[in-house]
Amino acid sequence: MADTPDSSLTTLRGVGPALVDKLAKLGVHVVEDLLFLLPLRYEDRTKLVRIGSLVPGLRCLVEGEVLLAETVYRGRRSLLVRVSDGSGQLTLRFFHFSRAQAAQFRPGVRLSCYGEARKGPAGLEMIHPEYRLLRAGADAGVDDALTPIYPATEGVQQGRLRNLTGQALEKMRASPPEELLPASVRDPFGMPPLADAIQYLHRPPPDADVELMLAGKHPCQQRLAFEELLAHSLSLRHLRALAESEQAIALDDDHALVDRFVGDLPFTLTGAQQRVVGEILADLERPHPMMRLIQGDVGSGKTVVAAIACLKAVASGVQAAIMAPTELLAEQHWRSFSDWFRPLGIEPAWLSGSRKAAARREARAAIADGSARVVVGTHALFQEGVEFDTLGLVVIDEQHRFGVHQRMALRDKGLGAGGQPHQLVMTATPIPRTLAMAAYADLDTSIIDELPPGRKPVTTIALPDSRRDEIVERVHSACASGQQAYWVCPLIGESETLDFEAAERSYAMLTEALPDVRVGLVHGRMRPAEKERGMQAFKQGTIQLLVATTVVEVGVDVPNASLMIIENAERMGLSQLHQLRGRVGRGAAQSHCVLMYKPPLGRLAKTRLAVLRESNDGFVVAERDLELRGPGELLGTKQTGLPEYRVADLVRDAELMPKVMRAAQQLERHAPDAVQAILRRWLSGVDRYGKV
Numbered sequence: 001m002a003d004t005p006d007s008s009l010t011t012l013r014g015v016g017p018a019l020v021d022k023l024a025k026l027g028v029h030v031v032e033d034l035l036f037l038l039p040l041r042y043e044d045r046t047k048l049v050r051i052g053s054l055v056p057g058l059r060c061l062v063e064g065e066v067l068l069a070e071t072v073y074r075g076r077r078s079l080l081v082r083v084s085d086g087s088g089q090l091t092l093r094f095f096h097f098s099r100a101q102a103a104q105f106r107p108g109v110r111l112s113c114y115g116e117a118r119k120g121p122a123g124l125e126m127i128h129p130e131y132r133l134l135r136a137g138a139d140a141g142v143d144d145a146l147t148p149i150y151p152a153t154e155g156v157q158q159g160r161l162r163n164l165t166g167q168a169l170e171k172m173r174a175s176p177p178e179e180l181l182p183a184s185v186r187d188p189f190g191m192p193p194l195a196d197a198i199q200y201l202h203r204p205p206p207d208a209d210v211e212l213m214l215a216g217k218h219p220c221q222q223r224l225a226f227e228e229l230l231a232h233s234l235s236l237r238h239l240r241a242l243a244e245s246e247q248a249i250a251l252d253d254d255h256a257l258v259d260r261f262v263g264d265l266p267f268t269l270t271g272a273q274q275r276v277v278g279e280i281l282a283d284l285e286r287p288h289p290m291m292r293l294i295q296g297d298v299g300s301g302k303t304v305v306a307a308i309a310c311l312k313a314v315a316s317g318v319q320a321a322i323m324a325p326t327e328l329l330a331e332q333h334w335r336s337f338s339d340w341f342r343p344l345g346i347e348p349a350w351l352s353g354s355r356k357a358a359a360r361r362e363a364r365a366a367i368a369d370g371s372a373r374v375v376v377g378t379h380a381l382f383q384e385g386v387e388f389d390t391l392g393l394v395v396i397d398e399q400h401r402f403g404v405h406q407r408m409a410l411r412d413k414g415l416g417a418g419g420q421p422h423q424l425v426m427t428a429t430p431i432p433r434t435l436a437m438a439a440y441a442d443l444d445t446s447i448i449d450e451l452p453p454g455r456k457p458v459t460t461i462a463l464p465d466s467r468r469d470e471i472v473e474r475v476h477s478a479c480a481s482g483q484q485a486y487w488v489c490p491l492i493g494e495s496e497t498l499d500f501e502a503a504e505r506s507y508a509m510l511t512e513a514l515p516d517v518r519v520g521l522v523h524g525r526m527r528p529a530e531k532e533r534g535m536q537a538f539k540q541g542t543i544q545l546l547v548a549t550t551v552v553e554v555g556v557d558v559p560n561a562s563l564m565i566i567e568n569a570e571r572m573g574l575s576q577l578h579q580l581r582g583r584v585g586r587g588a589a590q591s592h593c594v595l596m597y598k599p600p601l602g603r604l605a606k607t608r609l610a611v612l613r614e615s616n617d618g619f620v621v622a623e624r625d626l627e628l629r630g631p632g633e634l635l636g637t638k639q640t641g642l643p644e645y646r647v648a649d650l651v652r653d654a655e656l657m658p659k660v661m662r663a664a665q666q667l668e669r670h671a672p673d674a675v676q677a678i679l680r681r682w683l684s685g686v687d688r689y690g691k692v
């Protein structure tokens, strides 16, 4: 509220330091925050219900006179208070009560109470209702607004929250918040003014459409969600504008090296790859840092696109770094890049925590003196005091594994003199468009929406683990016919040890059941060199069946593998299963994926498996995953640092995004002051991407 002189919580009646701490847990730091702490649901105490018309399950307000109160000891000590309003009788049941409390309920005393009617041993009852004793002659005093129920935190009662929000609303009415959305933005959507929306949501009138409010679709909620989404968009766009104002080295060589590389590839780039390469090369030629996200389903061929970007950098005289989320993947990239670049006389360096100290030292020296033109590694690339000579391009693979903040940190590793490095992030978790608008508004997006030719969609089935023998037989015949297979073991929980034990058990079972199949094992507890030996053996075909924990999830590429068995698939998320499944279907043979599960399946697990059976399209899977789990899980909120929203819900409010984007542009152009004020209102005190 722009003109509130003092907005600290202690200006409210009844707020001391202890309460301030508790409120902080709810994200409430100043008085205005209370206005944005919206109720989770509402109770209707605006009308009295006659006891005679109560039905089980109804939550409501009743009024009556005490007939009898007694403490009984059947099973559990409880206080029973029988009340009547002339139309019927109701028992109030308390398990926790003081002697003084019990003594209040003298026959003839009148009271009002709110609770849920349930069937009890002797007619309807309410367990621990909220109640109020009524003075003789006074009536129950119904409320004139619905009662808000706020998100709870320990030690702050609903009554207290109601009181505090009431005080905040009072202050708001005395000095209403500035309306920051111009009428030209509000009117087309019929949005109510901010103060009206806030007042309505905290104290809805008795005739409010509660269903609509519970669904989060009430115009007042949408009004607030819109402004919050707008604030986040503006912040990300600001970040992007900052990048645009920064310098980068324009990589403007004459394409010769890139053309030669593309011409020598054993395959032709798909149309989608060519388009995305074009977008990247155009970015790289500009003297401002590229910030581009490539989305491409598993197997769409992102690696070669990254390689082309790196070549462009090398040809222009700067270094390129590519960062992968796991040791395994970093090494695989290093091998691909080495094979691809060797004919061009470029020897990529490889830096990861797992390499021996001497090798790391050597790599670091080559990176620092610039003799390493292309560097492949894990996050060790920016953790270990690595100095680049002239870092001009950073590629981050499988970016949902890295945080937004890591992304920023890498950027800051940029050049001293030349400016920031160009940045390319690649993800195999396709993000629904509306969500991408909200989460990655600081990035330009390219989509590889085409798979290399000849790929046949993977056929997916779900089978209960009682049919394990059949499945093992299927693995047997696949291997006998020259195909290779993955057997993926479940993630048991947080513990790597348990995962490893499960993998060991499956490995033992399979080696015994399939004496004529060459079985290998790869799991997270192996030393990287061992892991790599296993993977290489599988790639070369010396191993036919690879038993693995989910370490194979990301990126490994073995085209001859055409069968994947996933144990305990019911424990895994949709996107993860889709990633895993993407390991097969890379060669010419028809591939299959068997999702093994332990019955009975819960509703959610059933839906997940059905989605995978029905679709091979990463975008469809991601959309469904988003619906089922919410954006935090899909994007890995914890790691990405995707902010928590106070009012908005990225799934529920996704359809607002296109309008939000338009409003953001409009405000930037015509109302820069409003932009600043919106950012302050919604994001001050929040750990946000860019400083305002």
Ligand code: ADP
Binding pocket: 267, 268, 269, 270, 273, 296, 297, 298, 299, 300, 301, 302, 303, 304, 428, 452, 453, 555, 557, 559, 586
């Ligand atoms: P992802 O996008 O999942 O990272 P990769 O880059 O690992 O996919 O590519 C998967 C496989 O497809 C690799 O073996 C790669 O060499 C191959 N590939 C990439 N592009 C093409 C193409 N245009 N035609 C044929 N094969 C391709």
Ligand code: MG
Binding pocket: 302, 303, 397, 555
């Ligand atoms: Mg990849």
